[in-house]
Amino acid sequence: MITFDGVTKRYADGTVAVDRLSLEAPTGEITVFVGPSGCGKTTSLRMINRMIDPSEGRVLLDGVDVTTIDPPALRRGIGYVIQQAGLFPHRKIVDNVATVPHLLGWNRKKARDRAMELLERVGLDLGLAERYPFQLSGGQQQRVGVARALAADPPVLLMDEPFSAVDPVVRTSLQEELLRLQAELNKTIVFVTHDIDEAVKLGDRVAVLRVGGHLAQLDDPATLLSRPADDFVREFLGRDRGIRRLSFVPGQEVRLRTDLTAPASAEVAGLRAAAGPWLAVLDEDGRPLGWVKVADLPASGTLADVRPAPYGTFVRGRDSLRAALDATLLSPSGCAIAVDDAGRAEGVVTREALNEALDRVAGGAHA
């Protein structure tokens, strides 16, 4: 656990970058520092590995004041990832990753094996290992940066806007990679970003800082979106706060109806008295084919003869209410089809069911 205990940082020119910051970054969780430019995020982060020392207060690592630890030793136990990756241009990718193990006295073979293992783990093609950094794309470099920080298996990882220099598509994949890695590794991660979407997506807890180095709010993302502490935070969170909040409500929360589906082989004749105006048509494996409007069904034949309208699905076991809502909005029936991981329909979410679930959220959020 990392603890900020009344930490203030005043620079030589008088700028107060961090002002009496007290917070905890719990072990095994991702704590995100977010806030506008110049609010002291980087400064706070760098006080953890003593790249900067606080003017007042203490930073504790598992209860030990970091200023009592020799900086290089401290830093070897803390992974550090920065925006431009900071790879050593004169070393091959694999040697870049093996740097810290080397410093720690591992032998060459072991360090390189470890490096290769990590490159694989962060999703890099091992063919890149013998290249130099300039031969990699920005996103690949950033992956190497993460691998390098993980090389000595440090319990703590500091990441300063690591993904902000890459384009949105790559960025998304890096974020997902990080979440996947964290699920395996359970590091204590402090992550800095100025992008609130990234903060909300990655953070177990999000600390919103305000210019002048004050902590404006520290909460889990759902709470942050539901109950911003003040106008600054509300403003900073931006629009769609209500919709984004739904991301934190699991799809399981929603009640399913199973009486609104029908196999493609079903005889049209038997469906006239269906439970709703629309029916989801499924193939023989139970995968959705689309919607049919009961009122428009032909006089005879099976559903297989009807051209179904497009549909929206969400994976109930994995997606959030947000996806469910989006799926209802995409369907002509106003209902979403819930599917399992294999894509088989589990049932239909009507707008009423969604409203119920939303009501619970709204109620919960404002209780």
Place this chain on the structure above:
Amino acid sequence: MITFDGVTKRYADGTVAVDRLSLEAPTGEITVFVGPSGCGKTTSLRMINRMIDPSEGRVLLDGVDVTTIDPPALRRGIGYVIQQAGLFPHRKIVDNVATVPHLLGWNRKKARDRAMELLERVGLDLGLAERYPFQLSGGQQQRVGVARALAADPPVLLMDEPFSAVDPVVRTSLQEELLRLQAELNKTIVFVTHDIDEAVKLGDRVAVLRVGGHLAQLDDPATLLSRPADDFVREFLGRDRGIRRLSFVPGQEVRLRTDLTAPASAEVAGLRAAAGPWLAVLDEDGRPLGWVKVADLPASGTLADVRPAPYGTFVRGRDSLRAALDATLLSPSGCAIAVDDAGRAEGVVTREALNEALDRVAGGAHA
């Protein structure tokens, strides 16, 4: 109007950057080219002002083949804005903006006056006029870039990822500034971006290009979101397509209820039999104060004595259904309060009303 007529661009090394592109960018509208990196957006754009000449086909400007026009003359009539702003580092801001008027032979005073007027128009503090580019922030530089492109009042504006180098907050404000300007100026704008959100937000029409230089789809944003032409476009549009589509449905579409509001001065006693479980409390000017739950009201007194719960509003005359939906999600009542420009409540949008409106959209989209 700008017309691409079967335009192909093959580079010397054989790369086909644009492949038989035919489309029109109508006068007075913003046409956005969007697509993944390397799909030929920049190439297409630059064929308009002859920075690149097509290998096959023709680019027409108001019916005239651009290759028949002397490039410098052509370019002076076309504004061009790029990512790094491309400001001349050795000239003051005002002189940067006055460059094209100068080239066109305006006298110094007139050119500078025009420059100052434009700086103001793009929302820059005139105190910056005498500075050099390096003294400005990225966002400010980008504004200057726009001002410079507009300086000679060219009917056509080409913009190549103009806002992609600035941070998201500034970017949003630049986008809004552009829309505001366009509402005044009615230029024919071709705008390149790889960010689909930006495309959808700014474009009157959006052309989605696919790597290899093929046009995948050209439509207005709402249609694009509702009916992606193929899996590539669907994939490219990303998640929340359903929700984002709501941005194009005006708030007026939704039906209001006026029986769910009550002034703060109202006696509690008279409200027991209210039309719904929640009531929106308004101050004397008709501005919302929050929600009260009818069931929880005290035995006596006025509404002013009750602490109202937080609320969500949207401006019915300006916001879209998306904002209305977001507002319903933020309210404990599950209802949004519609307000006018002055912030006075016009009525309440219930979830049922929203569903009706959504159904119309869904129906319309898939008709």
Place this chain on the structure above:
Amino acid sequence: MNWLVDFFGDPANWSGPDGIPVRLAEHLQFSAIALLLAMLVALPLGLWIGHTGRGALLVVLSANAARALPTLGLLVLVVLLAGLGTDLPVLIPLVALAVPPILVNTYEGVRGVDPDLRDAAYGMGLRGGQVLGRVLVPVALPLILLGLRLAAIQVVATATVAAFVGLGGLGRYVVDGFATNDYPRTLAGAVLVALLALLVQLVFVLIQRLVVSPGVRRRNAVR
């Protein structure tokens, strides 16, 4: 050109104390010593200043002033003051000539390393010396070598002047040729010096190939 053929074709010019091999060896010897001494002064200083950022302004200014020192003036002054007993005094002006390019390029090389790179290195737990040795120097190497190369060329070309105060080396051909109105000799001296300088260039290019990591790209030199 015939002159040159005659000069180089004359076996007398290939032997004895005034023969090409001896003069070449002499020239190489004091050029190398001067360069070595200059490296001893300028490399550590440049590395230290580039690394710590301390005293940078002073050094850059004085390096520029040192560039202005007229070699000939310094040479005669030093020889008059210290005598011709050893070659050492003669080396002083050459060292003064070689220090500025080495110093400035080393300093610029180290200082110009991307600050993010330093940051990353410290952040990984490298100590000051390790950051310098394992990161800054390898990355600054192209520029450091370039400084050395420029210095070496200038020393080789300028060492010619040392013949004026009686020193050996290829400058002898130039000075003696002038004194005896023997143009072929002067020309031969010039050609030999130029060839040597080009050879030095070549050697440095080879060294660069060998020791600079392919991952490091070139930056602009400061002469």
Place this chain on the structure above:
Amino acid sequence: MREEPLVRWDWIGRNWPSIQSLLEDHIVMSLVPIVVGLLVALPLGLACVRWRGIYQPTMSVMNVTYSLPSLAVFVMLIPVTGLATRATVIVPLAFYSLAVLIPAVVDGLGSVPDHVRQSAVAMGFTPLRRLLLVELPIAVPVVLAGLRVAAVSSISLVSVGALVGRGGLGYLFIDGWQRQFYTPIIVGVVLVVLLAAIADALLVLAQRLLTPWSRARGTT
């Protein structure tokens, strides 16, 4: 043997007029090569940028020139330019400054950011106007940095000309050497360094005045 003092101040006073004329001669012989060098380097540099292919060959020639010992070149020029004439010193120095200035011009033009160049094209600049109004002004700091080096080296090298009878302040070195007389040598060295410092300072000043727009970027 009597001890010769390092500086005889009275000598300086007595000989000031002649020192002054040496100084003037020195200034002319160091200034002309720089000016000529710049005038030649500009078109050559432009050509090297325009036709990339000729840059390497040009620089190879320049590198060879730069490796030629100045003294030898002075000697070999005597039959062409005459004994103890200014030209004997000026011509080689002009070549040396070319070796510094051509890459400076090329690097300077290379320092024009591509997006700036593209903008200029897109704004409808004709190629010539673009060069004159956009590219050359932006190249100024880098060119001036090269000019500073060229000026300082040129000022220092002129003195070698004294060995062939024309070296401005370098005359003082020969004179002092022959008479075991420190004063002229020291005066010469000090004046050469001072001259170089002043030239350098003037160029820095010129840079400040010409390029207020690059002040914050710390060009060396």
Place this chain on the structure above:
Amino acid sequence: GGDPLTNTSPTPADSGAAPASGGGGGKVVVGSANFPENVLLAEIYSQALEAKGVQVEKKLNIGSREVLYGQVKSGGLTILPEYVGSLLAFIDKSATAKSKEDVVAALKEKLPAELEILEPAAAEDSDSLTVTRENSQKIGLVTIEDLSKIAKNSTVGGPPEFQARQEKALKDVYGLEFKEWKKTGDATADAIKDGTIEVGNVFTTDPKVIINGLVTLQDTKHVFGAGNVAPLVNKAGVNETVTGTLNAVSAKLDTAGLLGLMKRVSIDKADAAAVAKDWLTQNGLA
């Protein structure tokens, strides 16, 4: 005096020259070799001519006889202070004349048509072999002949042109064969002092001989020939005013006087121009 930008004189203190007017023909160019005495003589010639209204350009302290002789011949220089014996040895390697008269006569005969040697002065300054006072006393070196005691183990130095000019003569006349020849150039006197060489070829009036108290060995068999100072001129460049003036100067110049002047230049560090001016004034020549 003069405009420094057009008068190309780089020489210190060419002060006190009268403005040119009539008198001489065109401009004359006075050159000098790169050693102080020659510079002094050139100054004396120049100032004397200037006093007579001749327009003078000075190119002083330039190089060796080998360089300058050609320049006088081609007209690049008009006047050059010379030493008759050395000059003769230079143009005629086989010359045997030793006395002043013989030498001058031989010169008149051998000099090419463009050149003329004017009246030689009484003042004499010749090449010499020089050793340190310490060696002179310890080994007993007084004449060049005495060098046979040490020649086999000694290094001899001198200007670059020295070996070519004199190696044969020293062997033939004195039977001297040295262990090694070094080109010590302008540093010859310094090299003798340092012990880099034991014997060196310097002029008898070289300031460094005077300053460092070196000993000049007597040339008993006249290897070096008569060292009388005389102006070498390019005939086409001079008129009667010029030759008359120069002859008048030579008439007043004697060895003691020259030595005295050289002492001022070398030890008192007076400047050649000033010393020349003083001498001319004293002798009523300016």
